[in-house]
Amino acid sequence: MDFQPDPPARAPEPAAAPPAADPRPAATTAKEKALWLLEQLVPGTGVNNLGLALQVSGRLRPDVLGAALAVVAGRYEVLRTVFRARGAELHKDVVPAGEFAVPVEPLELSGGPVADDLTAFVDRPFPLDGRPLIRVGTAATADGDLLCVAVHHLVFDMVSVGVLLQALIPVYDAVAAGRPLPAEATAPVPALAEPEPRPADLDHWRQALDGFDPTGLDLWCGTPRGRQPMLAGASTTRTLGPAAQQAAVALQRAVRAPTGAVMLAAYAALLAAHGAGPDLVIGSPVDVRGGQSGAIGYHVNVVPIRIRVDLAGGFRDLARQARDAFLGAMAHARTPVDEITAGLPGIGTSWQTQLFRHLFNFLPDRPVGELRVDGMPARLLAVQNPHSKFDLELVGSPAGAELMLRHSETLTRDGADALLARFEDLLVAAAQDPDRPLAVTAGWSAADRATVERAHTAAASGQPAAVDAAFRARAHSAPADPAVLDGVQALDYGQVDASADAVRDLL
Incomplete structure (x- = not known):
């Protein structure tokens, strides 16, 4: 096939105004609200974003990609689901297929590791104001084109990655070749409804968690958890x-x-x-x-x-x-x-x-198996x-x-x-x-x-056998060496030894 030349890279168009709110928005589930509340802890981040990326050994056609995305989004109701945060409440609506567009923009490459560029694209936050919770970026590289998809966890999970690829690639291939779309590619897929809580399950969780104290989950290794989470x-x-x-x-x-x-x-x-x-x-x-594996x-x-x-x-x-x-x-x-x-x-x-x-x-x-887009070999890239x-x-x-x-x-x-x-x-x-x-x-x-064996060997060969003796020997031989590190603050061996002497004098 003849490849169309890529348009020159340019900054993304300003985001379109969100569609008008449904006067009767749907209620959100407890686990959807839990994701939203988590975002309140680290605002301005993509903590709930997921991503997938393809490296295609050729050139993608922007017009074909846009058309294929419109077909897939029109088919899957969940991809057209948008959320609005209103004060202490979270609501969701479904945008009609004809009014929904998936943003496609140039994927900026820094010249450094491609993995870092993919992460930066996926990490951009999605505002919960009624705009789409999916965006797509493309970039040309010496090895072919990159395609990166960022989606909010509210409408996606890692199992959805394979489902989305299975839906998108056949549509792209058909549009690129000028063939009619496969029948299954246009069949509407309603959102899979979450089941209502079952009393037997709720009883099980109450019994299983009865008396549990979460304060015993800290590890002695690493640094203490801060009062305000960073989630880095x-x-x-x-x-x-x-x-x-x-x-x-x-x-x-x-x-x-x-x-x-x-x-x-x-x-x-x-x-x-x-x-x-x-x-x-x-x-x-x-x-x-359950049985809805294609959701x-x-x-x-x-x-x-x-x-x-x-x-x-x-x-x-x-x-x-x-x-x-x-x-x-x-x-x-x-x-x-x-x-x-x-x-x-x-x-x-x-x-x-x-x-x-x-x-x-x-x-x-x-197993994903072999991937091909319009006849071009493609491979999945990890997006962290x-x-x-x-x-x-x-x-x-x-x-x-x-x-x-x-x-x-x-x-x-x-x-x-x-x-x-x-x-x-x-x-x-x-x-x-x-x-x-x-x-x-x-x-x-x-x-x-x-490490322990080396320490024992050193002690047997004339090195100080006790920790306090080893510390004082180091304080006398290298008093300026750092002994205690706490973030950016440090105390050297001489300072710690002098403090220990002062304490001993008081006792």
Whole structure:
């Protein structure tokens, strides 16, 4: 086919005025309001934004892309759903297909890493004033065109990524070739209604969470949580080695639990070994589409999984407890826990007392397969959200050996690397003896043990054997070296030693 030349890059047109409000807007759900309230904590950010990106090995036609987006948005009611924040209330409306347009704009490239440019595009906030909650950007690169889609979580989730691509690409191909649209490409798809809370589910959550105290979720590693959340996030990845992969398989058989329960138990043990618990609640996202697998929208409920970790016990018992708690939560996942948190004593009243601060995201295997756009090979690119709603989020999948740990500003990348190393070594140790006390294995990696061994070796070779003696030796040999760091403030060894002397004199 003949490619049309790209128009010169220019600044986006001013945003169109939002459509007139429906005089009878629809009510919003508890979990939709929860997303909105979260945004109030960090205004002016894209904390609830999701993104997908394609690298196409050729040139996209802007006119075809615009036409294809209009068809898809006209078909999916949820993509035309807009929200309006009015004081302390949030309302939603559906814009008629003929009055709705998906903004398409040039995707600005800085010349630095493309991943950073994609993140910047997706992170721009969507005002909840009736305007669309989806935007698209394109850019030409030496490797072909980039297509980036940013969508607000109120109308989208990560399962929706595959659904949107399956809907958009065939329409683009047909329009580009001048063919009639496939019949299924024009069939209207109404928004999937959230089920009403079921009394049995609400009773289950009340019983499961009875007596839980959320103040025991802090970790001793990292920095303390501030009074005002920043929600700044980062990601660290680790590929499990062959020994850990084999250990995960062996543990499934030994403890009679699926891979997800094994990983969840190891995560709970890791958290407990670093100061959380022993009574833990870990959140886990669950797709609640049921038989409507082709639905786009916010159709994920995060269920709270309560686990009591006994570090004097073994991994076998913990994994079976995690299995039972996980399966129980799955059975009641259709009713979001947001419906009851406000009625639980001490939970949900402030940022410091949220129900869970740690997430376990065990993604189902959904191979994308080969992607082609108008005959051109294309590949998905990862788009990271630079925010973290939780202190820690462990992400994995049944078939993959790669783990990702998303973490808030309370933890450094080095700290996250150390946690993942300890997680991997815990799996190996648990497979060797599932009944060995977790206190012996959880919270220790091979690198940690090597550090301790080096310290013992140094002590045996004439170095100071006690911590206070080692500190005073350092204070005399290098008094100007930093000893205590607290943000941008620092005290050197000489200052700390002088303060210690003053205290001793007083005593």
